[in-house]
Amino acid sequence: MNQLLVALVGNPNTGKSSLFNALAGLRQQVGNYPGVTVEKKTGRFQVDDTEVMLVDVPGTYSLAPTSPDEQIAVHVLLGTQPGTNRPDMVLCVVDASNLARNLYLVTQVLEMGLPVVVALNMVDIAAERGLEIDIPALARLLGVPVVATQANRKKGIDELRQMLAGARVESAPVVTFSGPVEHQVDQLVEDQSLPEEIRNSFLARRLLLDVTGSLAKGLALDGNAEKTFARAREEVGQDQRIHGLEPVVRYGWIKQALDQLLVKRETIKDAGRGRLDRLLTHRVMGSVIFIVVMGLLFQAVFSWALPMMDVIDGSFAWLGSTVGSWIPPGALQSLVVDGVIAGIGSVVIFLPQIVILFFFIGWLEGCGYMARAAYLMDRLMASVGLSGRSFIPLLSSFACAIPGIMAARVIKNRRDRLTTILVAPLMSCSARLPVYVLLTAACIPDRRLLGGWIGLQGLVLFSMYMLGIVVAVMVAFLLKKTLLKGPTPPFVMELPSFKLPSMVVVSRRMLSQGWDFVRQAGTLIFAVTVLVWAAGYFPHDPLVESQVRERYQPRINLLTDGVQREELQQRMDAEINGEYLRNSFLGKMGRMIEPLVQPLGWDWKIGVAVVASFPAREVVIGTMGVIYNLGSDADEESATLRDHVRAAHWDDEPDRKVFTIPVALSMMVFFALCAQCASTLVVMKRETQSWRWPLFTFVYMTAIAYLAAMVVYQLASLF
Amino acid sequence: MLAQLARGETGRISEILGDDDLAIQLMEMGLVPGIDIRCIGSAPLGDPLEFELLGFRLCLRRKECERIILQDD
Numbered sequence: 135m136n137q138l139l140v141a142l143v144g145n146p147n148t149g150k151s152s153l154f155n156a157l158a159g160l161r162q163q164v165g166n167y168p169g170v171t172v173e174k175k176t177g178r179f180q181v182d183d184t185e186v187m188l189v190d191v192p193g194t195y196s197l198a199p200t201s202p203d204e205q206i207a208v209h210v211l212l213g214t215q216p217g218t219n220r221p222d223m224v225l226c227v228v229d230a231s232n233l234a235r236n237l238y239l240v241t242q243v244l245e246m247g248l249p250v251v252v253a254l255n256m257v258d259i260a261a262e263r264g265l266e267i268d269i270p271a272l273a274r275l276l277g278v279p280v281v282a283t284q285a286n287r288k289k290g291i292d293e294l295r296q297m298l299a300g301a302r303v304e305s306a307p308v309v310t311f312s313g314p315v316e317h318q319v320d321q322l323v324e325d326q327s328l329p330e331e332i333r334n335s336f337l338a339r340r341l342l343l344d345v346t347g348s349l350a351k352g353l354a355l356d357g358n359a360e361k362t363f364a365r366a367r368e369e370v371g372q373d374q375r376i377h378g379l380e381p382v383v384r385y386g387w388i389k390q391a392l393d394q395l396l397v398k399r400e401t402i403k404d405a406g407r408g409r410l411d412r413l414l415t416h417r418v419m420g421s422v423i424f425i426v427v428m429g430l431l432f433q434a435v436f437s438w439a440l441p442m443m444d445v446i447d448g449s450f451a452w453l454g455s456t457v458g459s460w461i462p463p464g465a466l467q468s469l470v471v472d473g474v475i476a477g478i479g480s481v482v483i484f485l486p487q488i489v490i491l492f493f494f495i496g497w498l499e500g501c502g503y504m505a506r507a508a509y510l511m512d513r514l515m516a517s518v519g520l521s522g523r524s525f526i527p528l529l530s531s532f533a534c535a536i537p538g539i540m541a542a543r544v545i546k547n548r549r550d551r552l553t554t555i556l557v558a559p560l561m562s563c564s565a566r567l568p569v570y571v572l573l574t575a576a577c578i579p580d581r582r583l584l585g586g587w588i589g590l591q592g593l594v595l596f597s598m599y600m601l602g603i604v605v606a607v608m609v610a611f612l613l614k615k616t617l618l619k620g621p622t623p624p625f626v627m628e629l630p631s632f633k634l635p636s637m638v639v640v641s642r643r644m645l646s647q648g649w650d651f652v653r654q655a656g657t658l659i660f661a662v663t664v665l666v667w668a669a670g671y672f673p674h675d676p677l678v679e680s681q682v683r684e685r686y687q688p689r690i691n692l693l694t695d696g697v698q699r700e701e702l703q704q705r706m707d708a709e710i711n712g713e714y715l716r717n718s719f720l721g722k723m724g725r726m727i728e729p730l731v732q733p734l735g736w737d738w739k740i741g742v743a744v745v746a747s748f749p750a751r752e753v754v755i756g757t758m759g760v761i762y763n764l765g766s767d768a769d770e771e772s773a774t775l776r777d778h779v780r781a782a783h784w785d786d787e788p789d790r791k792v793f794t795i796p797v798a799l800s801m802m803v804f805f806a807l808c809a810q811c812a813s814t815l816v817v818m819k820r821e822t823q824s825w826r827w828p829l830f831t832f833v834y835m836t837a838i839a840y841l842a843a844m845v846v847y848q849l850a851s852l853f
Numbered sequence: 854m855l856a857q858l859a860r861g862e863t864g865r866i867s868e869i870l871g872d873d874d875l876a877i878q879l880m881e882m883g884l885v886p887g888i889d890i891r892c893i894g895s896a897p898l899g900d901p902l903e904f905e906l907l908g909f910r911l912c913l914r915r916k917e918c919e920r921i922i923l924q925d926d
Contacts, residue, residue, distance in 0.1 A: 195878075195881050195882060196881040198877060198881065200874050200877065200878055231908065232907070232908050232909045233908070234883060234907040234908060235882065235883050235907050235908075235909060238881060238883075263908075265908075345872070345877065346873065346874050346877060348874070377872050377876070377877075378869065378876065378877070378880050378885075381877070381880035381881050381885050382880070382885050382886065385883060385885045385888070386885075386887075389887075415893060415894065415903065415910075417894065417897075421897050505912075509896055509901060509903065509912045510896050510897065512896065512900070512901050512912075512914070513896055513897075513898035513899065513900045513901070514898065516900070516914070522901075624874075624875045624878065624914075624917055625901060625912070625913070625914045625917065626875070626878055626879060626882065626911065626912075626913055626917060627911070627912050628882070628909060628910065628911055629903060629909075629910040629911065629912055630909075630910075631909075631910070
């Protein structure tokens with residue numbers, strides 16, 4: 135069995151992923167290159183007695199690396215990338231409708247001396263544009279086999295597989311540089327003072343043309359070698375401008391070559407794709423479509439996920455009560471039901487939002503619309519120091535920061551990506567809504583302003599959302615000026631034409647991201663939930679329960695009516711739960727921190743609920759329900775909880791209400807700005823590969839939330 | 854200057870200014886002297902700008918366009 139390692143290279147947006155899938159089918163794996171969050175895809179297929187292993191390289195425009203992705207591409211091809219072997223062959227994927235720019239990379243790859251096969255992909259799109267390519271002539275020109283493919287329709291795939299298994303012809307350079315350049319290259323190859331690995335014409339030429347030094351840095355060239363190349367460049371520079379030499383020469387060759395190869399026929403005007411393209415770039419319609427698409431995206435994650443989340447909630451509740459009935463009451467039952475099962479549920483409940491968002495994003499990226507969305511939003515994002523690419527991750531965070539943070543992977547610039555991730559949790563996510571709803575309905579008067587147009591309650595709700603945005607803008611601005619200071623990265627971006635994305639590629643990516651989340655974040659979130667359960671359960675002194683029973687039992691025994699008995703029994707159970715919580719570690723913690731939360735206007739009960747909600751803010755409603763003896767089933771819509779909130783008074787002062795307007799406002803402000811989601815912090819750790827940033831986020835957000843809540847309470851109390 | 858091209862107007866590139874990564878990036882994408890570039894339009898807020906060259910579309914911020922000098926400028 136022969137084995138062959140083939141590296142897949144190509145520009146972004148050439149359908150490389152579809153081609154990879156078409157070649158490898160199900161036999162593929164996705165991982166990471168060690169130490170970076172760059173995806174590494176490997177796959178395999180068999181032809182006769184040859185096993186071909188594929189490694190997909192990040193899309194790149196050139197082998198002169200200007201980004202981490204491009205560095206990886208170069209290293210993989212050279213065989214110097216940890217985690218991969220040197221490829222035996224290179225498959226260049228080329229977009230037939232975009233030949234000129236794609237050939238740039240191809241001419242570079244041809245200089246490596248490895249066997250090369252070119253896949254001319256998306257020939258259908260080229261045909262639609264009236265472009266006819268003389269494929270045999272192209273093959274002759276490049277000196278390597280060229281196979282026409284349509285990856286999404288699986289056309290040309292078999293032929294490509296055969297070609298890969300059979301091709302052995304080593305490629306040769308096609309672009310000739312000037313005499314002085316080639317002279318220097320020859321000299322450098324012979325130069326004994328340079329490391330052995332560099333003394334081949336490909337690397338010598340690349341390092342010579344590497345005017346910005348990024349390749350030299352990537353290969354960890356020592357000072358002497360760098361000086362040698364610098365000197366060589368100077369010598370070339372005496373005859374011609376070295377900077378920009380490579381692109382000028384290559385494109386010169388490409389232009390000449392294409393004049394011979396390309397035939398442009400009359401385009402069929404108003405072909406479906408052309409029309410769609412024109413619509414998307416239209417001044418007005420483009421923006422309208424954008425708003426509609428973003429609205430749909432938001433709706434999808436916000437609302438469509440809800441039914442699924444309800445089903446998951448219900449299923450886990452059912453599971454909890456069923457399993458609970460098999461275990462006698464006690465610590466074990468509580469651990470299994472409220473700890474383990476609830477813990478797993480709290481992880482799984484995020485899946486609908488993550489999966490839906492990634493499906494949507496994958497689809498948008500695959501059809502080429504993501505670039506256009508980033509283009510439309512760039513001006514707005516640039517005003518806060520970010521780029522258009524940050525828009526969709528931040529928009530998604532309004533539904534849930536977890537998929538939003540994961541979506542930030544599309545942001546190439548490290549500082550921009552980090553800033554986006556660090557402010558994403560400030561976007562008021564869907565878990566904050568129950569708190570806003572409960573407190574607004576209970577405490578904010580239902581007045582109408584501006585002649586009945588604006589409701590006060592709605593205004594307060596809106597303000598909470600705006601607060602998150604305003605603080606995020608300030609934090610992003612500050613970060614860019616201090617911790618994450620750096621030059622504004624350029625925004626040179628290709629705007630690909632609209633293509634129907636491969637459902638297979640999109641679905642696969644969506645599922646793998648969902649599974650990644652469950653596997654990595656899941657374990658930690660689960661652990662935190664169990665810990666919180668323990669803090670809210672222990673010490674669980676039975677004396678507490680018996681004291682409550684003593685008070686209720688005589689009254690229950692006096693009742694003859696079955697329904698009334700049942701009711702009183704339920705109230706007793708609820709009070710028992712409440713007493714247990716109040717006497718637990720969590721409850722004690724709440725009472726201990728009461729002096730800390732008093733400046734915010736809160737009493738210890740609010741303190742307990744807030745502390746309990748640090749791992750997951752949606753828990754606050756249920757916890758408040760338990761503390762006010764309503765059992766754990768109360769939700770933000772329940773009228774009884776609302777009434778209890780309105781009626782709640784301070785422990786020793788029956789006339790002093792707890793939930794005044796200033797208190798409601800300070801509590802909402804706290805929830806708007808505080809980092810109360812362990813899941814988000816865990817995902818942040820995974821995406822930034824360090825605990826430093828989640829810790830930083832936790833500290834800065836909690837600090838801002840505390841201060842803001844205090845200021846709001848103090849100011850509001852003055853009125 | 855590239856940024857001054859009217860919507861639909863085509864210009865021919867004369868030179869790319871600068872010695873840094875951005876200049877190289879622009880040239881590698883096809884913005885080399887002699888290539889024709891057409892202005893498609895701008896984003897709603899006036900920035901970035903959209904261009905067409907060599908059969909594909911590219912967007913650039915106005916600031917980045919300052920690097921690109923056209924013939925007959």
